[in-house]
Amino acid sequence: DIRLASLLADQAAMAIERARLVSETSRRAAYLEALTNTAAALRAAVKPQEMYADVLGQVVDQLKAYGASLALLDPESGGTEAVLAVGAWQGTTGMRLSAGEGIVGMVTSSGQAFVSNDIRTDARLARPEPLQDLPAIACVPLTVEDQIIGCVMVGRREPLSAEEVRLLTGLAEISANAISRMQVMETLETRVRQRTQELEAANERLQELDRLKTEFVSNVTHELRTPITNVLLYLDLARRTSSEPKRAHYFDVLKSESVRLGTLIESVLTLSRLERGVVPMDLEPNPLDALLADVLVSYQARAEVKGIVLDHEPDESLPVSWVNRVQMHQVLANLVGNAVAYTPPGGQVHLRTARTQVGGRDYVGAVIHNTGTVIPPQEMGHLFERFYRGRTGRAS
16 A cells, blocks of 8 residues: 555656646746847837837736836936836826836835835835835836946736746846847937937038138139239339320339238238137237227328318217227228228218126227218128228129
8 A cells, every 4th residue: 555655646746747837937038028028029129118018018918917117217316217118107208217216216226126016015115105005016116237327117916926027027138139229329320310400501601612712712813913014004004105204103003002902812811810829819908999090190191181071079988998009900991991891972980989788797898880881781791891892883
């Protein structure tokens, strides 16, 4: 009887072991199938929200969960945001938690999974309301190469087994890698778009600079051609004439045109130095009215010859301004010189200073007003183009 009982016990043990192995194999097959299905679904996702939905869909199906959420970590603040929540937790989508706050903050900061089959009395809950009806929860981190990027959390009424927690951990590992790859691709695509836009803008800028360079060369050539033509003309006239008075007049014109040519060349060189930043900007306190008075003296004789009234209205209450005296004098001289040149005989050129506030700071400026023909509105955009001469200038 004992031998028979022992034989029966051996047979029973073998049958139980076979059943256990079949059950373990089935569970392992189901585990691998769940992971495979999740990986396939994540590979098919093309947008982040699709991927998040696939992750939580697999989690809910495999664990028979009533609620699930996916939170991602903000690397700068250390906080988390629930990018998607489903089931009973659907209303928590978009919820933000600060660094280390709640179960989610604890898991993302420590990298350790958290499991509880009765969470209702846990003081670490950041938002206990959504979890009241789902006491059993599991929260596992999303980890990629030892770097935590977020966590996934599930909740249900029935307790969670250790096997189910392992399944959730495996799903989280696959999901973390897929989400990380998509984030990298999004970052690369964003950078490619930014670089493409920058290159397009740079190309447009280069084309614009090339156009401006061509216009500049054309304008400079045009401006230089006139005095050179006059020099050649009057040299020929001076060679041909035998009249001393005419020859003296021709030499005066030659000197005037030579000075004009030198001024144009110096202007081009000055522009080049300014562009290369080799002109020092040594600032010093100067009364702006005093600079205007100096310029007025320089152009007074020319204004009187044309019958133009050139006057100056100083402001004694104006504070001194920090400027480079030489460069500011040249700016004012250019403005006053143009005003005198383009004011018809009998007109007026009025100089004065002004004071204003910008951003709570005091600024001073000069106003040069003449009674000549105004610049057409459509040519205002060309005010600072080199050697640009509009319709009014050409007509005069």
